[in-house]
Amino acid sequence: MRVDIVNFALRKQNIIGFNFLLSILVIILIVYIIYPFFGLIFVIEPTSLLESLKRTEILDSVILSLTTATISTILVSIFGIPLAFVLARFQFKAKFLIRMIVILPLVLPPLASGTMLLGVFGPYSFLGKLIPVDFTQSVIGIIIAQTYVASPFLILPAQAAFEAIPERYEIVARTLGKKKWQVFFSISLPLAKIGILIGLLMAWIRSIGELGATIMMAYNPHTISIQIFEDSAIGGIRNSVAGIILVIIIALFALTIFVLLRRHQVLKVGW
Amino acid sequence: MVLEIINITKNFRKFRLGPLNLNINNDEIIVILGPTGSGKTTLINLIAGILRPDNGKIILNGIDITNQPIEQRKVGYVFQDPSLFPHLNVYNNILFGLSKKVRESKDKIATIKNIIDELDIDYLLNRKVDHLSGGEKQKVSLARILVLNPNVVLLDEPLSHIDLLARDRLRIELRSILRKQQIPTIYVTHFEEDIYALADSIAFLDGGKIEESGTLEEIFNLSPRSSSFFNKIIALGNYVTGEVTKCENDLTEFKVGLNRLYTVGSFPSKSKISVIIRREDILLSKEKIKTSARNIIFAKVVDIINKHNIIDVYLKSDNLNLISRITRSASEELGIVIGDYVYAIFKASTPYLIREEN
Numbered sequence: 001m002r003v004d005i006v007n008f009a010l011r012k013q014n015i016i017g018f019n020f021l022l023s024i025l026v027i028i029l030i031v032y033i034i035y036p037f038f039g040l041i042f043v044i045e046p047t048s049l050l051e052s053l054k055r056t057e058i059l060d061s062v063i064l065s066l067t068t069a070t071i072s073t074i075l076v077s078i079f080g081i082p083l084a085f086v087l088a089r090f091q092f093k094a095k096f097l098i099r100m101i102v103i104l105p106l107v108l109p110p111l112a113s114g115t116m117l118l119g120v121f122g123p124y125s126f127l128g129k130l131i132p133v134d135f136t137q138s139v140i141g142i143i144i145a146q147t148y149v150a151s152p153f154l155i156l157p158a159q160a161a162f163e164a165i166p167e168r169y170e171i172v173a174r175t176l177g178k179k180k181w182q183v184f185f186s187i188s189l190p191l192a193k194i195g196i197l198i199g200l201l202m203a204w205i206r207s208i209g210e211l212g213a214t215i216m217m218a219y220n221p222h223t224i225s226i227q228i229f230e231d232s233a234i235g236g237i238r239n240s241v242a243g244i245i246l247v248i249i250i251a252l253f254a255l256t257i258f259v260l261l262r263r264h265q266v267l268k269v270g271w
Numbered sequence: 272m273v274l275e276i277i278n279i280t281k282n283f284r285k286f287r288l289g290p291l292n293l294n295i296n297n298d299e300i301i302v303i304l305g306p307t308g309s310g311k312t313t314l315i316n317l318i319a320g321i322l323r324p325d326n327g328k329i330i331l332n333g334i335d336i337t338n339q340p341i342e343q344r345k346v347g348y349v350f351q352d353p354s355l356f357p358h359l360n361v362y363n364n365i366l367f368g369l370s371k372k373v374r375e376s377k378d379k380i381a382t383i384k385n386i387i388d389e390l391d392i393d394y395l396l397n398r399k400v401d402h403l404s405g406g407e408k409q410k411v412s413l414a415r416i417l418v419l420n421p422n423v424v425l426l427d428e429p430l431s432h433i434d435l436l437a438r439d440r441l442r443i444e445l446r447s448i449l450r451k452q453q454i455p456t457i458y459v460t461h462f463e464e465d466i467y468a469l470a471d472s473i474a475f476l477d478g479g480k481i482e483e484s485g486t487l488e489e490i491f492n493l494s495p496r497s498s499s500f501f502n503k504i505i506a507l508g509n510y511v512t513g514e515v516t517k518c519e520n521d522l523t524e525f526k527v528g529l530n531r532l533y534t535v536g537s538f539p540s541k542s543k544i545s546v547i548i549r550r551e552d553i554l555l556s557k558e559k560i561k562t563s564a565r566n567i568i569f570a571k572v573v574d575i576i577n578k579h580n581i582i583d584v585y586l587k588s589d590n591l592n593l594i595s596r597i598t599r600s601a602s603e604e605l606g607i608v609i610g611d612y613v614y615a616i617f618k619a620s621t622p623y624l625i626r627e628e629n
Contacts (some may be wrong), residue, residue: 168354174341175319175348176368177419186367190358 040245043238052242061227062246067144068139069207069225072146073154074192076203078200081196085188087155089170106152110212114145118216146207156200161195162188168210198261207252208247273297274318275454279327281313288313288479295423297391300449300456305476311459314353314476315425318457319348331422347416347424347454351431353408355400361411362396366393368419380416384433386417389448406437413445417452424449424456430465442468446626464569467510467625469548487545488512490590508549509593511622515542522565522619528589533565533619542629546622550596554616555584557605565619568593572611586615 032117052058087099105113121135121144122128128135135141165188173183189196211225219226231240273295281288288310296300307310316322318329320341329337336344355364365383366374373379387393390410395403403411409429416424429445432440446469449456458469466473466487474484484489487510513525515538523538524531538544559567570588582602586593595613607613 159527166354168350168352169356171321171341172348172350173356174490175321175346176415177342177345178368179340179342187356191356193358260431 020270037248038112040237040241043243044245048238049242049245052239053246055242057222058224058227058242058246060223061222061243062250064139064142065208065223065224066250068142068146069150069204069210072143072150072207073200073204075143075147076154076198077200080151080199080203081189083182084155084158084196085162087159089167089188102152102155104152105149106156110149110210111216111230112212113148114213114216117144117148117213120218127160135217137218137220139218139221142214142221142223145213145217146210148201149210149213150206154196154203157199157202158196159190161192161199164195165191194261194264197240198258201258201261205251208250273332274457275330276314276318277328277568278327278331279317279324281317281322283313283322286313286479288309288317289324291327291481292308293474293481293484295455295457297455298450298453299471300446300458301472301474302458302460302470303437303474303476304460304463306461306467309481310478311461311476312427313479315427315457315459315563318423319425320344320347332546338535345419345422347419349409349412349416349424349426349429351428353405353412353432355403355408355411355415357400357553359400360396361392361398361400361403361577364400364411365396365414365418367415380418383418386414386448386452388445389451390414392587404578405433406441409433409441410444413448421454424454426458428460428462429458430460430462439464439468445469448629450628467545473595508547508623509553510545510547511591511593512543512545512626515540515544527549527591528567530588530591532568532622534622534624535620536624538627539629542627544624544628545626546624548593548617550583550594552617552621553593553595555595555597555601555607556614556616557607557611559614560616562616563618564616566615566617568615570613570615572607572609572613575607575609584613586613588615 083098083102087095087102118136119125120127121141123134123136133140135144169187169191170183173187175178178186208223209225210223211229212228213224215229220231224247228240228243230249231243237244275295276291276293276295278290278292280287280291285625286308291314293301293314303311303314311321314401317324320336320339326338327337328335331344333348337558356367359367365387369379373559386515387396390413392410392414395407395411399526400411401409408589409432413429416582426445433441442465458465470485472484473490475482490510511527511532513527513532515523515525516531517524518537521535521537523534523536523544523594525534525544526532527536534544534546554564568586568588568591570586570591570593572584573587576583576585577599580599582597584595584597584602584607585593595615605613
């Protein structure tokens with residue numbers, strides 16, 4: 001009996017010790033993530049912030065980023081959703097290889113991706129010479145860089161979403177007289193909707209935050225990330241605070257949608 | 272012949288289906304019975320086009336559909352799992368297979384309404400599918416195929432996920448609606464109860480091959496089979512179908528050819544009832560005796576089959592076939608031989624009702 005009590009006390013002590021350790025680790029990381037935001041509050045001066053926000057280059061860069069990120073996301077979805085479906089539903093020999101290729105832009109440093117893209121689309125490259133279009137230092141260059149870097153952010157969650165749909169729904173739909181493409185649009189796509197939307201959102205926000213590959217492909221015109229980079233290089237955090245605040249607002253907007261989608265996914269769809 | 276399956280085979284790594292032949296007539300419900308792993312689902316997947324056979328042909332309404340894509344076959348398939356589309360409500364699940372144009376045609380609207388009424392699911396139409404019970408889900412998935420007016424209906428153990436009480440009721444409803452729709456049906460199951468409630472004919476599938484097949488009456492009135500699974504099922508008794516002629520004081524008289532039989536229970540006149548009478552419940556007598564038993568049938572002994580100390584005596588009276596199971600000593604005492612006439616006697620409480628049709 002006494003041994004039991006001692007064991008229980010020891011076990012309880014162990015649990016308390018473990019919980020305490022977990023709490024400390026969690027708190028350190030949360031403070032680490034949130035602390036820079038507090039740092040930002042201390043450098044904000046309302047009058048100079050307002051003046052900064054009025055700078056046309058800040059507003060222009062935000063609009064450019066929102067526009068190019070949206071176009072890039074649309075491009076990624078046109079090619080990425082079918083690819084995700086193929087990876088989820090078809091069995092073929094090169095599947096593993098294609099999966100690896102899809103992940104490449106995610107694991108490569110964006111600066112390296114940008115340099116390689118420059119090698120392909122630069123003015124002296126084969127494509128650059130062949131097609132009389134300014135691929136670099138242009139909006140097109142920004143879109144090329146963003147699409148490349150953001151593609152896995154859509155493809156991977158979309159693939160997971162397609163894989164999560166039991167295949168029997170698609171077979172049932174075919175026995176009910178629907179052709180393969182009709183089944184894709186009436187069953188597969190609607191059932192994978194939430195996963196795909198989350199992927200689109202992630203690809204979009206990744207495109208807005210894109211810097212490394214974009215710097216190489218198109219330093220000009222400035223996206224908001226390049227604008228922050230430049231403002232910070234010239235005048236530190238005080239000079240770039242306006243851009244950062246705008247980016248935070250965009251991020252909060254994306255985060256809200258993300259949370260709403262996740263809630264919908266968990267509550268309504270249930271997988 | 273609506274559906275003809277000719278010499279079909281399908282090989283898997285550890286299993287081979289066929290060569291298999293099967294014919295299904297119009298308005299017929301064929302129950303394919305077999306243990307797990309006997310190839311039942313493979314067979315209907317081949318008919319539906321989900322699998323392609325290695326050899327053989329499938330002919331539906333005179334057209335070779337062996338290599339047709341799934342969606343062109345007009346085969347209504349109800350899966351073991353109802354597989355209702357979770358993003359659509361009940362009504363839109365039912366309409367799923369219909370094009371917009373067809374949905375709006377007057378005839379189709381009436382058909383849809385009729386099927387919904389028949390299945391008694393109109394109170395479910397606006398519900399989400401995940402709020403439905405197992406039985407309700409299967410009714411909706413049945414409605415979803417019936418509105419398409421399929422050439423043949425395939426049911427793959429549709430009642431296996433449904434609780435016991437609801438299952439009995441659903442079986443009766445299922446037969447009634449399939450009869451009304453007059454669509455040939457293949458019903459695959461490993462529940463022997465499904466045979467009695469649903470089948471016009473049975474095929475017994477084991478190890479990828481059809482061991483036995485025939486109408487319910489043929490199967491029950493044949494000699495013992497090679498397959499022990501099948502024997503277990505038909506050993507249950509004599510399958511008898513007749514028309515109700517009279518009903519008084521909870522005692523129903525029904526006629527089978529020239530014979531009048533009695534069973535406990537009340538059924539409307541002219542309705543068709545099917546009962547099973549256990550072999551052990553039928554007594555034999557060489558002389559007419561006064562007894563409390565209501566059923567006394569004068570019949571000819573057409574066959575005697577010895578099984579150790581148990582003897583099955585096959586009897587025929589007009590078009591009524593019965594098997595009586597007696598002990599060896601009783602048989603020897605009575606001195607029954609083939610060609611003799613005997614009285615087969617059983618109580619009105621012994622027939623076990625399995626089907627009633629008005």
